[in-house]
Amino acid sequence: MNTLLEAETIEKRYRLGSGRVLQAVAGVSLRVGAGEALALVGESGCGKSTLGRALLGLTPIDAGAIRFEGQDIARLSARQMRPVRARMQMVFQDSYASLNPRRNAGEALAEPLRIHKRAGVTERVRELLDWVGLPQSALARYPHEFSGGQRQRLNIARAIALDPVLLVADEPVSALDVSVQAQIINLFRELQERLGLACVFISHDLAVVRQMADRIAVMYLGVIVEEGDGLAVMAAPAHPYTRALLDAVPRPDRPLPPPLIGDVPSPISPPPGCRFHTRCPIAQARCREEVPLLRDIGAGRRVACHFPLTNVL
Numbered sequence: 294m295n296t297l298l299e300a301e302t303i304e305k306r307y308r309l310g311s312g313r314v315l316q317a318v319a320g321v322s323l324r325v326g327a328g329e330a331l332a333l334v335g336e337s338g339c340g341k342s343t344l345g346r347a348l349l350g351l352t353p354i355d356a357g358a359i360r361f362e363g364q365d366i367a368r369l370s371a372r373q374m375r376p377v378r379a380r381m382q383m384v385f386q387d388s389y390a391s392l393n394p395r396r397n398a399g400e401a402l403a404e405p406l407r408i409h410k411r412a413g414v415t416e417r418v419r420e421l422l423d424w425v426g427l428p429q430s431a432l433a434r435y436p437h438e439f440s441g442g443q444r445q446r447l448n449i450a451r452a453i454a455l456d457p458v459l460l461v462a463d464e465p466v467s468a469l470d471v472s473v474q475a476q477i478i479n480l481f482r483e484l485q486e487r488l489g490l491a492c493v494f495i496s497h498d499l500a501v502v503r504q505m506a507d508r509i510a511v512m513y514l515g516v517i518v519e520e521g522d523g524l525a526v527m528a529a530p531a532h533p534y535t536r537a538l539l540d541a542v543p544r545p546d547r548p549l550p551p552p553l554i555g556d557v558p559s560p561i562s563p564p565p566g567c568r569f570h571t572r573c574p575i576a577q578a579r580c581r582e583e584v585p586l587l588r589d590i591g592a593g594r595r596v597a598c599h600f601p602l603t604n605v606l
């Protein structure tokens with residue numbers, strides 16, 4: 294598969310008022326293939342949103358490189374970045390976030406097309422509504438006149454207006470009712486296939502990711518702890534954290550799952566050794582001392598654990 298986006302050991306630190314430093318992304322390497330759906334999962338605060346924004350050049354990084362279609366976007370000027378921006382777009386959890394409340398849907402969709410001086414705006418706007426399953430009558434409606442699911446459809450239409458090749462969707466269905474979630478996930482899937490879009494789908498919810506991802510990357514405290522084929526990871530997780538996340542997904546055929554024990558440690562002072570050792574049910578002395586590197590265990594699976602639960606080879 295052709296590589297579309299490649300992140301190489303990227304780091305992002307936030308300097309807090311007190312002089313302390315919070316490392317939100319602590320050396321992440323990641324590859325997104327053209328047309329691929331990659332899910333980025335992990336608990337709240339593990340750095341998914343920061344990483345997602347960094348991948349699109351929306352947040353400056355402190356170290357590492359991000360290559361998009363072969364260009365190092367962290368080093369492009371604002372002017373050089375402009376045509377690149379059109380090729381990568383973001384969809385947010387809050388469906389109001391990128392919509393101006395005083396602009397109707399028609400205007401919201403026309404805006405990026407006008408800014409980028411595209412021809413045939415009226416026709417394109419109508420076509421975009423079709424793509425996302427909104428009626429033409431939606432053109433004159435304002436953001437507050439849509440349901441949450443419809444408003445997310447509008448955001449998706451806006452995100453694909455300029456024919457991007459990559460979408461980063463940050464918890465795009467978390468604020469929606471479960472029944473609507475499935476529809477929006479299907480829409481992402483459909484657009485991905487029809488338009489050949491690559492998608493980085495950020496979610497804390499493995500049940501959502503299951504339906505969406507070709508590949509899964511699991512994040513914990515700023516690092517990727519496991520990565521691999523979506524179905525294979527779900528069927529046989531190699532990292533104890535992935536296992537715990539999967540066990541926490543409610544299922545009708547079993548009683549309430551055991552919660553993950555303890556809180557996520559602070560990213561201001563992450564634990565030494567394996568970052569997960571304070572909550573890991575199988576941690577041993579080595580885990581407290583030695584940082585496990587993300588290593589290949591076969592079949593495209595990478596895991597950062599001294600004692601992986603499964604060997605893919």
Ligand SMILES: Nc1ncnc2c1ncn2[C@@H]1O[C@H](COP(=O)(O)OP(=O)(O)OP(=O)(O)O)[C@@H](O)[C@H]1O
Nearest residue numbers: 307315317335336337338339340341342343344560
């Ligand atoms: N602008 C900021 N300034 C300081 N700290 C920040 C900032 N943005 C995020 N953080 C911190 O960085 C860490 C990672 O946050 P991030 O939002 O990327 O995680 P997340 O996994 O997307 O979580 P959530 O799902 O809750 O958004 C958290 O500890 C968060 O408090």
